[in-house]
């Protein structure tokens with residue numbers, strides 16, 4: 085089972101439920117009515133044994149008394165069930181509302197957690213918390229808390245009325261009480277432990293399920309179905325093992341508590357019966373007392389059971405609230421207006437009237453938190469003028485994507501600063517920074533919606549004309565026009581119905597529509613064939629001409645268009661210059677160019693470009 089710091093919150097105390105107070109307090113009026121209904125339903129239930137006492141002692145003495153008593157029983161019964169119905173309806177209402185708020189708050193927070201968080205925390209676990217833990221909370225808040233309160237009130241009321249009716253008969257109950265409490269405490273503790281593990285195994289199961297379904301093609305291609313199935317079975321077995329242990333403890337506890345309660349009741353009946361036989365007390369008094377004893381015992385047993393459920397509830401609450409305690413990214417976007425790109429060129433077509441931005445990296449070093457012992461990039465300094473196109477080349481793992489992640493502030497440099505137009509990006513609001521940048525990643529993320537919606541998410545307020553302009557510039561229309569529903573075609577989960585190159589074109593259209601000041605192309609055209617890459621390069625040419633562009637590419641044909649080329653080697657910037665300068669002065673670049681030439685000649689692509697430029 086995977087271990088990570090977030091998986092098992094240390095403190096599982098039921099007092100964690102207190103932390104739900106802010107969510108509950110927004111429903112004060114409902115809570116007030118709920119408390120009233122709870123009190124009244126408990127009180128009316130406590131009156132019933134008094135009615136029984138009266139019936140037995142006086143009810144059968146005249147016809148009119150019998151009529152009155154029957155009518156009173158009907159009235160009291162109706163009142164009790166009405167209060168119960170009101171109590172349950174309010175509990176459900178409040179519980180569902182609170183859970184909806186909590187769920188929204190956690191989801192909202194999860195959207196704003198930094199990249200570092202998701203490196204350690206598997207997305208499946210976040211999903212598990214938002215689904216299975218929320219379900220526990222939903223049933224817990226509506227059922228467990230309400231029933232605990234009801235049982236608590238009934239227990240206190242029944243004990244008080246027992247003491248008022250036949251105090252001496254309470255002795256067997258008082259003797260058995262410590263034993264009952266002990267059994268309940270012990271079983272509660274054990275159940276808590278098992279249910280905690282149960283939740284962790286469940287989180288693991290969801291994470292594995294998500295991973296397997298997401299990677300289904302790899303699993304099928306590697307014929308790993310039996311192994312994956314076996315892992316799933318093992319997860320289920322572990323989960324069931326915990327459930328079984330919990331059920332065994334629960335059953336033993338129910339059996340022992342129930343047995344003890346009936347023992348006590350029998351002793352009470354025997355002693356009380358002797359007093360009735362000796363005419364020391366009326367039969368109605370004894371029946372009322374025994375009814376209260378039964379109520380007290382039932383409430384106590386249900387409180388014991390609820391203790392276990394309360395622990396489950398506390399665990400689920402803690403797991404959800406632990407997410408809320410995580411620190412969001414610095415300057416996280418808080419409202420919808422915050423994330424809307426606010427371009428100065430308003431309704432103008434996307435490509436016009438945007439000012440490029442200058443960039444300056446000043447001695448930047450960074451290590452990923454999970455690999456703090458090695459630098460992903462080290463002492464990088466570079467000045468990039470507004471409107472310039474700089475290509476970053478270097479072997480896989482040299483640090484190209486890391487530079488881009490730092491620019492987007494997904495991570496903070498350990499050392500050094502990054503300036504956008506001479507302003508330290510850390511001093512910029514995140515919204516302002518990110519709306520000036522657009523990234524076309526190597527593996528674009530496509531959502532399960534239409535092609536148009538996927539592109540429009542880059543700028544939700546864009547006009548139809550702007551959308552079509554971006555679609556055409558990125559050559560999306562070349563494949564969308566062949567589809568029956570054109571841009572309205574649904575692309576399936578993660579865009580499975582599109583090819584890699586088509587997904588890249590959708591991402592390029594997004595960037596064009598976003599209309600940024602700095603464009604980042606991270607192997608953006610790697611999945612395109614030479615012909616399509618040439619077409620897209622042309623389209624990007626327009627876009628690139630008016631803004632600062634950073635390109636990471638393995639293909640020389642792509643890199644060669646840049647104004648300058650920056651060569652990265654194991655996280656260090658070892659040379660910056662034009663293609664020709666680097667060919668002459670930088671052995672690493674020369675080797676890269678040679679390898680590319682061989683590759684391009686081997687594939688018959690790009691060689692032309694190389695010859696013309698070199």
Ligand SMILES: Nc1ncnc2c1ncn2[C@@H]1O[C@H](COP(=O)(O)OP(=O)(O)OP(=O)(O)O)[C@@H](O)[C@H]1O
Pocket residue numbers: 203452453454455460478479480481482483484485486487
């Ligand atoms: N999230 C991460 N956690 C830990 N280490 C990482 C992470 N992402 C990248 N690295 C490491 O940082 C170094 C730089 O990676 P980066 O992705 O920036 O390289 P790259 O030049 O973009 O490579 P490629 O051309 O293969 O995309 C590599 O050693 C990589 O293993």
